Amino acid sequence: MFRLEVRTSTPAWFNLALPLLAVGATLVLCSGLIALAGAGVLEAYGVMFTASFGDSYAITETLVRAAPIIFTGLAVAVAFRAKFWNIGAEGQLLAGAVASCFVGAIPMPGVLAILLMAIAGAAAGAAVALVPATLRVKFKVDDVVSSLLLNSVIYYALMALIEGPWKDSFSGYPISPPIEDSASFPVLLEGTRLHLGVIAALIAAPLIWFLIVRTTLGFRIRVTGESPEAARYGGIHVERVLISTALLSGALAGLAGVGEVGGVHFQVMSDISPGYGYSGIVVAMLARLNPLGVVPAAIFLAAVMTGAEAMSRATGVPAFLSDVIQGTALLAMLVALLFTAYRIRRVGAAA
Amino acid sequence: MSAPLIEMRGITKSFGAVKANEGVNLSVAPGEILGLLGENGAGKTTLMNVLFGAYAPDAGEILIQGKPVRITSSADALAAGIGMVHQHFHLAPRLSVLENLLIGIPGRSGGIDRAGGLARLSDISRRHGLTLDPDLPVSALSVGEQQRLEIVKALFRGARLLILDEPTAVLAPSEVDGLFSALRSMAAQGLGIIFISHKLNEVRALTHRCTVLRHGRVAGRVDDPANTTSAAMAELMCGHEIVPPARGPSTPGAEVLTLDGISTSRHSGTPLRDISLAVRAGEILGIAGVSGNGQRALAEVISGTRSPDAGRMTIAGKAVTRFSPREVQALGLGRIPEDRMTTGLVTNLPLADSMVLPRIGTAAFSSKGLLKPDAIRAFAEEQIKAYDIRCPGPMTRAGALSGGNLQKALLARELAFDPKVLIVSQPTRGLDIGAARFIHEKFLDMRAKGCGIIVIGEDLEELLVLCDRIAVMYEGRIAGTLDSADATIARLGLLMTGAEGRA
Ligand SMILES: Nc1ncnc2c1ncn2[C@@H]1O[C@H](COP(=O)(O)OP(=O)(O)O)[C@@H](O)[C@H]1O
Numbered sequence: 001m002f003r004l005e006v007r008t009s010t011p012a013w014f015n016l017a018l019p020l021l022a023v024g025a026t027l028v029l030c031s032g033l034i035a036l037a038g039a040g041v042l043e044a045y046g047v048m049f050t051a052s053f054g055d056s057y058a059i060t061e062t063l064v065r066a067a068p069i070i071f072t073g074l075a076v077a078v079a080f081r082a083k084f085w086n087i088g089a090e091g092q093l094l095a096g097a098v099a100s101c102f103v104g105a106i107p108m109p110g111v112l113a114i115l116l117m118a119i120a121g122a123a124a125g126a127a128v129a130l131v132p133a134t135l136r137v138k139f140k141v142d143d144v145v146s147s148l149l150l151n152s153v154i155y156y157a158l159m160a161l162i163e164g165p166w167k168d169s170f171s172g173y174p175i176s177p178p179i180e181d182s183a184s185f186p187v188l189l190e191g192t193r194l195h196l197g198v199i200a201a202l203i204a205a206p207l208i209w210f211l212i213v214r215t216t217l218g219f220r221i222r223v224t225g226e227s228p229e230a231a232r233y234g235g236i237h238v239e240r241v242l243i244s245t246a247l248l249s250g251a252l253a254g255l256a257g258v259g260e261v262g263g264v265h266f267q268v269m270s271d272i273s274p275g276y277g278y279s280g281i282v283v284a285m286l287a288r289l290n291p292l293g294v295v296p297a298a299i300f301l302a303a304v305m306t307g308a309e310a311m312s313r314a315t316g317v318p319a320f321l322s323d324v325i326q327g328t329a330l331l332a333m334l335v336a337l338l339f340t341a342y343r344i345r346r347v348g349a350a351a
Numbered sequence: 352m353s354a355p356l357i358e359m360r361g362i363t364k365s366f367g368a369v370k371a372n373e374g375v376n377l378s379v380a381p382g383e384i385l386g387l388l389g390e391n392g393a394g395k396t397t398l399m400n401v402l403f404g405a406y407a408p409d410a411g412e413i414l415i416q417g418k419p420v421r422i423t424s425s426a427d428a429l430a431a432g433i434g435m436v437h438q439h440f441h442l443a444p445r446l447s448v449l450e451n452l453l454i455g456i457p458g459r460s461g462g463i464d465r466a467g468g469l470a471r472l473s474d475i476s477r478r479h480g481l482t483l484d485p486d487l488p489v490s491a492l493s494v495g496e497q498q499r500l501e502i503v504k505a506l507f508r509g510a511r512l513l514i515l516d517e518p519t520a521v522l523a524p525s526e527v528d529g530l531f532s533a534l535r536s537m538a539a540q541g542l543g544i545i546f547i548s549h550k551l552n553e554v555r556a557l558t559h560r561c562t563v564l565r566h567g568r569v570a571g572r573v574d575d576p577a578n579t580t581s582a583a584m585a586e587l588m589c590g591h592e593i594v595p596p597a598r599g600p601s602t603p604g605a606e607v608l609t610l611d612g613i614s615t616s617r618h619s620g621t622p623l624r625d626i627s628l629a630v631r632a633g634e635i636l637g638i639a640g641v642s643g644n645g646q647r648a649l650a651e652v653i654s655g656t657r658s659p660d661a662g663r664m665t666i667a668g669k670a671v672t673r674f675s676p677r678e679v680q681a682l683g684l685g686r687i688p689e690d691r692m693t694t695g696l697v698t699n700l701p702l703a704d705s706m707v708l709p710r711i712g713t714a715a716f717s718s719k720g721l722l723k724p725d726a727i728r729a730f731a732e733e734q735i736k737a738y739d740i741r742c743p744g745p746m747t748r749a750g751a752l753s754g755g756n757l758q759k760a761l762l763a764r765e766l767a768f769d770p771k772v773l774i775v776s777q778p779t780r781g782l783d784i785g786a787a788r789f790i791h792e793k794f795l796d797m798r799a800k801g802c803g804i805i806v807i808g809e810d811l812e813e814l815l816v817l818c819d820r821i822a823v824m825y826e827g828r829i830a831g832t833l834d835s836a837d838a839t840i841a842r843l844g845l846l847m848t849g850a851e852g853r854a
Pocket residue numbers: 008366369370371389390391392393394395396397398
């Protein structure tokens with residue numbers, strides 16, 4: 001018999017060990033599926049690893065994929081710190097993509113275009129996040145539900161746009177017109193897709209860390225999340241903090257969309273995000289809401305996504321395994337988090 | 352006398368280096384109310400958690416009616432007839448009273464035996480005067496009623512020994528009487544009761560025998576509590592004599608806080624109706640009253656967390672206009688809330704964060720939106736030292752501190768800024784004698800330095816020791832104000848029932 005006992009303190013090394021443990025458990029659990037699909041487990045993971053980290057090109061591809069997940073991961077981490085349950089990073093990303101693509105299609109000098117795309121995308125993401133935040137602050141509407149449902153609203157609105165008024169007249173496909181060449185993000189390494197947005201994401205993480213840990217806004221966000229009553233008594237405008245957090249979170253998610261439009265796809269289509277917004281939740285949890293932890297966690301998920309495609313080609317295991325790994329990683333992490341508050345004690349069978 | 356109902360022998364339990372219990376012996380006979388006394392941290396809760404199966408003891412044994420038993424879970428304990436009312440209740444807030452009673456009790460064919468439950472509830476209620484509305488959700492119950500439900504829950508499961516861990520800490524004095532008569536009725540019917548408290552007058556009034564813990568060991572036993580002096584018991588608890596603080600004569604100065612015709616709307620709780628009062632520099636004003644007579648609204652208005660609908664308030668001669676925490680603080684008001692754990696501190700964050708929380712936006716701890724981590728840390732470290740706050744350091748989770756240390760931290764964070772007026776609610780609720788003594792001394796120090804203090808409390812003895820004047824609240828009004836020279840428990844009690852106000 002085992003049972004859970006409340007911990008009074010959590011050892012410091014747990015913060016690092018838990019995500020690693022969760023990832024390890026995930027890979028072990030998923031190896032069962034690989035075996036079921038008739039492939040060698042080590043071989044399959046080997047292919048995944050080579051495809052995502054095997055050479056410098058593979059590494060840049062993994063980083064390119066990690067960039068939007070870093071942004072959505074930061075968006076979720078910031079929001080969850082304040083206990084603003086933003087499940088809507090996906091919709092905010094899409095809104096950011098649409099807004100930046102719209103701006104990028106207007107002819108203007110490159111630097112200005114990139115700047116305006118970023119501003120427009122961030123603003124659009126923030127505006128979307130403002131909806132569930134306002135509903136919660138004004139009417140006590142559950143933010144999990146409203147932010148989640150808003151994702152579908154935005155997705156179908158986007159579909160309606162690119163199937164209708166915003167359809168690219170050249171190709172005739174349901175995709176938006178492309179942005180101007182001058183508006184596409186500079187590539188940092190010749191022969192790769194490593195674009196400006198990737199660097200922006202890598203810089204954003206320490207900036208957001210600084211904001212959370214070293215600024216009064218970050219302090220207010222942390223306190224509001226942990227205890228709204230103590231925050232209010234201490235003179236913090238809890239509602240104002242929630243709204244600010246939502247704006248910041250939405251803007252970060254919007255920037256994920258900006259990077260995809262400016263650096264990868266150069267236009268908007270229905271599958272511009274393979275669920276990067278939801279991956280952000282997994283990443284934020286793996287990172288234990290630490291903005292610095294978001295980077296390695298996002299790189300891990302990006303590697304799984306890139307690797308799964310290669311593995312599928314090489315071994316015939318369906319690429320959906322990448323989704324299974326993501327989902328399992330989230331569950332494993334949630335279970336692992338239990339051990340920060342509890343420990344397992346062995347109880348002898350009753351006499 | 353019959354064989355002991357339960358007996359604990361040589362119980363030892365350590366948490367790391369801390370020996371919470373060491374070789375503790377204790378027994379309770381049927382029909383006996385045993386007082387378990389000790390300062391905070393003496394090991395009372397740990398001992399009872401061992402008895403209730405939450406912790407496995409490192410050594411020692413438990414005997415029920417002379418037979419050794421192994422209790423490794425609360426289910427074992429319940430099966431052995433041991434019920435416990437914890438300091439923090441274990442109730443499902445959205446479920447009704449009856450549903451809470453029936454949780455975990457299988458009815459016929461796995462369903463819920465509602466009728467049977469109702470019958471047993473009304474039987475228990477009738478026998479011990481523990482009335483409860485079976486259909487009310489727990490979230491609608493007062494703290495006293497929730498406690499009643501916990502007691503009924505234990506009896507419902509057939510407890511023959513009932514453990515109550517500091518049950519009176521959360522009760523108003525008027526509710527304590529009801530609890531005591533129920534406990535006496537249970538004992539009269541043969542139940543054993545372990546009553547944990549550090550309030551000596553309660554222990555003397557209720558218990559038949561006492562076991563006193565100090566630093567995890569039995570410091571002594573008292574066989575006739577009713578005829579033992581509080582001072583003698585306090586000495587057993589603390590290991591040294593406790594002298595009450597002496598309040599010297601005061602020379603009150605100018606008015607530092609005035610309320611003039613303050614009224615609030617009926618938003619939550621009892622509203623204030625036309626409250627006027629003044630606190631002068633170097634004076635302690637007590638606010639007495641049965642809880643729920645507007646004390647909370649008064650504390651909120653003065654602390655700047657609620658705006659009055661009518662009336663004026665001044666702090667140090669300046670009018671308060673916005674009634675925000677930041678405004679009243681800037682005018683020189685120090686605030687200590689009633690609920691240390693939820694409104695006072697952020698339990699999951701480092702203690703240092705809680706200590707700077709109300710003034711995080713001021714130049715002391717931040718500039719231009721950037722925190723000053725070194726200043727924050729230094730401030731916390733300084734206060735920890737100055738107030739002897741027992742904790743590993745400023746980065747300790749605030750929730751890990753004991754009640755007395757939390758209160759010291761809250762006091763430190765206000766007094767460090769030399770307030771002109773200080774408002775505190777229930778300053779020593781739940782604190783042991785030593786910690787309460789420390790808090791009282793600080794108040795008297797501040798008074799001598801010319802700070803005006805307003806103490807909202809229910810403990811009349813405490814108010815009489817501390818205060819220069821005592822105002823009594825009744826139904827949102829000030830029913831009367833007495834100088835401490837004229838105030839007696841009897842006169843205050845009369846005002847508290849509204850009697851004098853109506854006459
Ligand atoms: N779960 C625990 N882990 C570590 N130390 C604990 C735990 N519970 C209690 N202690 C320590 O054991 C001692 C006794 O605590 P407790 O039994 O709660 O005292 P009391 O109830 O008399 O106030 C204290 O020093 C306390 O800090």
